Amino acid sequence: MKKWLMGLGLAAALVAPASAQQTVKLIDVAELSGAGATAGTNWRNGIDLAVQHINARGGILGRQIQITHYDSQTNPGATRAAVQRAIDEDTYAVLGPVFSGPIGASMQIAQRAEIAQFVGGEAANLTRQGNQFLFRTSLSQAAAMPKIAAYLKDTVKATKIAVIFVNNDFGKGGRDAIIPELTSRGMQVVADVSTEQGQTDFAADAIRIRNSGADAVFVYLNEDESARFLRAARQQGITAPLVGETTLLGQKVIELAGDAANGARGHVGLSIDAPVPAFQEFGRQFRERFGSTPDHNGLKGYMAVFMIKWATEKMGRFDKKGVAETLRGATITPAMEPGILITTRIEPNGDIDRESFLGEVINGRQVINVTLPMINPTARPGG
Amino acid sequence: MAELIQILIAGLATGAIYALAAIGFTLVWQTSQTINFAQGEFVMLPAIFVLVGTMTFGLPLWLALIIGTAMFVLLFGFGFKRLLVDQMISQGVLPLAFATMALSILMKEGAKDFFSAEAQVFPTLAPAGNLDLLGTAVSWQNVVVIGVAFAAIGLLQFFVNHTRTGRQMQATAQNPYVAQLLGIPVDRMILYTFLINAGLAAMASFLVSPIYLAKFSNGDVIGLSAFIAAIVGGFNQVRGALWGGLLVGMVDALAASYVSTSYRSAVPLVLLVAIILFRPEGLFGSKEERRV
Numbered sequence: 187m188k189k190w191l192m193g194l195g196l197a198a199a200l201v202a203p204a205s206a207q208q209t210v211k212l213i214d215v216a217e218l219s220g221a222g223a224t225a226g227t228n229w230r231n232g233i234d235l236a237v238q239h240i241n242a243r244g245g246i247l248g249r250q251i252q253i254t255h256y257d258s259q260t261n262p263g264a265t266r267a268a269v270q271r272a273i274d275e276d277t278y279a280v281l282g283p284v285f286s287g288p289i290g291a292s293m294q295i296a297q298r299a300e301i302a303q304f305v306g307g308e309a310a311n312l313t314r315q316g317n318q319f320l321f322r323t324s325l326s327q328a329a330a331m332p333k334i335a336a337y338l339k340d341t342v343k344a345t346k347i348a349v350i351f352v353n354n355d356f357g358k359g360g361r362d363a364i365i366p367e368l369t370s371r372g373m374q375v376v377a378d379v380s381t382e383q384g385q386t387d388f389a390a391d392a393i394r395i396r397n398s399g400a401d402a403v404f405v406y407l408n409e410d411e412s413a414r415f416l417r418a419a420r421q422q423g424i425t426a427p428l429v430g431e432t433t434l435l436g437q438k439v440i441e442l443a444g445d446a447a448n449g450a451r452g453h454v455g456l457s458i459d460a461p462v463p464a465f466q467e468f469g470r471q472f473r474e475r476f477g478s479t480p481d482h483n484g485l486k487g488y489m490a491v492f493m494i495k496w497a498t499e500k501m502g503r504f505d506k507k508g509v510a511e512t513l514r515g516a517t518i519t520p521a522m523e524p525g526i527l528i529t530t531r532i533e534p535n536g537d538i539d540r541e542s543f544l545g546e547v548i549n550g551r552q553v554i555n556v557t558l559p560m561i562n563p564t565a566r567p568g569g
Numbered sequence: 570m571a572e573l574i575q576i577l578i579a580g581l582a583t584g585a586i587y588a589l590a591a592i593g594f595t596l597v598w599q600t601s602q603t604i605n606f607a608q609g610e611f612v613m614l615p616a617i618f619v620l621v622g623t624m625t626f627g628l629p630l631w632l633a634l635i636i637g638t639a640m641f642v643l644l645f646g647f648g649f650k651r652l653l654v655d656q657m658i659s660q661g662v663l664p665l666a667f668a669t670m671a672l673s674i675l676m677k678e679g680a681k682d683f684f685s686a687e688a689q690v691f692p693t694l695a696p697a698g699n700l701d702l703l704g705t706a707v708s709w710q711n712v713v714v715i716g717v718a719f720a721a722i723g724l725l726q727f728f729v730n731h732t733r734t735g736r737q738m739q740a741t742a743q744n745p746y747v748a749q750l751l752g753i754p755v756d757r758m759i760l761y762t763f764l765i766n767a768g769l770a771a772m773a774s775f776l777v778s779p780i781y782l783a784k785f786s787n788g789d790v791i792g793l794s795a796f797i798a799a800i801v802g803g804f805n806q807v808r809g810a811l812w813g814g815l816l817v818g819m820v821d822a823l824a825a826s827y828v829s830t831s832y833r834s835a836v837p838l839v840l841l842v843a844i845i846l847f848r849p850e851g852l853f854g855s856k857e858e859r860r861v
Binding site for chain 1: 572575576579580582583681686687688689690697699706708710711780781782784785786787789790821822823825826829831833834
């Protein structure tokens with residue numbers, strides 16, 4: 187008996203350090219440089235904050251998260267290589283990227299490996315391809331654009347709209363989604379302006395829009411370009427309301443555009459200025475750690491890690507393929523997983539449904555005016 | 570008509586920046602017969618230096634501008650000539666051109682890694698609002714860009730054509746061997762051109778960064794456009810770089826407004842091809858002949 191106990195003690199001593207060192211590996215592929223650096227940096231920081239919070243509370247099923255970030259350089263080719271590398275290095279799930287183009291270029295790699303991929307992109311077509319392993323962290327354009335079109339018609343009372351969009355998957359997807367919504371509501375598109383990713387000079391575009399006679403402008407550009415356009419629009423004396431989707435009212439855009447951001451308004455998927463205490467607390471902790479104010483991408487990165495945590499703990503085991511199966515059709519509430527911050531329904535195709543907001547930039551701050559309901563609020567919690 | 574005037578003025582402001590950067594190409598070409606492929610990064614980096622001064626060291630803007638400019642001119646005017654050009658020129662112009670490509674990558678990645686990959690706000694010295702000109706609203710930002718760039722180029726032209734040092738620089742550029750025989754301190758004259766290039770690049774950086782925002786990748790756009798401008802205008806003439814810059818800026822703005830925004834970046838390249846086909850020395854350049 188004594189020998190048996192000693193043997194058990196020895197085995198426990200040998201096993202214990204190994205258990206303590208067990209980790210779960212997560213790899214994030216994000217736009218840490220290139221045109222998407224602002225979005226990617228926010229996303230990465232949100233992930234880092236989530237990992238810090240989860241590890242401080244004991245990790246996932248007792249395992250600490252080991253996070254690695256790879257720079258996609260906002261380049262589809264580099265993104266594909268980085269996602270493949272993440273899978274080769276045995277990541278539990280793939281986090282990122284944020285931009286729709288690089289997502290479209292890399293999503294089949296994670297799909298083939300049957301590993302869940304959590305992305306920040308909004309392009310509507312991403313979730314229409316039957317990929318069972320792709321999960322959004324933001325609302326799809328298909329969900330957001332009808333809300334904006336209704337806002338332009340009912341609140342802004344616009345009849346002639348100028349559309350300016352960035353000529354990539356994200357921008358083209360948004361442009362293709364908003365125009366039918368506008369025309370079906372009787373509004374006329376008087377200018378349809380395509381711009382380039384990374385474009386620096388928006389003076390000519392702003393002049394063209396100003397002279398189009400539009401009584402509202404729908405702006406669908408990436409972060410840096412949104413800020414540059416807002417500055418150019420103010421310089422060229424555009425007085426029509428500038429209305430956008432999430433990015434236009436983002437904190438980084440407000441910071442970069444300065445006074446030119448004042449008056450910009452639109453639909454916001456996630457915001458630390460929304461009347462959701464968990465978002466505000468996230469914003470406080472983000473600022474404390476990184477010294478900057480997060481935009482929606484920071485929230486998306488944070489929630490992505492908690493989606494993985496929730497699915498794994500619901501399964502009660504680490505199962506890469508099971509993460510995707512568990513998440514599809516699930517509704518996660520903050521009562522079930524506080525890190526999810528707001529009740530989030532994951533549609534069977536990987537889209538997200540949750541409350542969203544209408545806001546405006548006033549005196550350099552995003553002010554949320556209206557909370558819009560979920561599209562399908564009656565879904566059963568827990569999936 | 571009002572729209573056309575606005576577009577031309579916006580193009581003029583953009584073109585003035587391209588001209589400042591394009592002059593750098595011609596200055597380096599005249600003195601070392603090589604192309605500085607880091608010229609775009611020369612325009613990107615001074616703004617980053619100033620932001621490091623204000624954000625990292627908490628300096629007031631005016632002091633950061635002075636220190637940032639001085640450091641940039643020292644490192645990328647004096648240092649560029651002494652540490653890169655002087656060392657490499659004996660190996661031929663091709664290795665030197667490659668060295669400038671390497672420098673371009675170092676400057677870009679260095680700015681990204683040691684400062685930020687994200688765009689940053691750069692303070693403008695121009696007043697807010699617009700100026701009423703011929704019935705059209707022209708932003709003060711554009712007025713300041715055009716005014717400062719033209720003043721700088723005018724002063725440079727005056728210096729080169731009407732001062733003793735300027736004429737010595739011209740003589741050095743035309744034929745350094747003969748200039749040396751005439752007792753001109755050739756090495757010092759070449760150094761002056763590199764210092765002037767760095768100074769003009771810093772000025773372009775401070776003018777353009779409030780509009781483009783300060784970002785490590787800005788050199789890509791500026792460098793390419795300035796290169797096209799220098800070839801269109803005439804690679805061996807400061808005057809050519811000026812007109813080439815203005816032309817490319819205006820063509821870009823007109824293309825974005827009246828042709829197609831999707832193809833706007835192709836239009837200056839078409840212009841470049843047309844110039845190379847019909848006037849290889851550029852619109853204002855002179856034919857370079859060599860005796861063999």
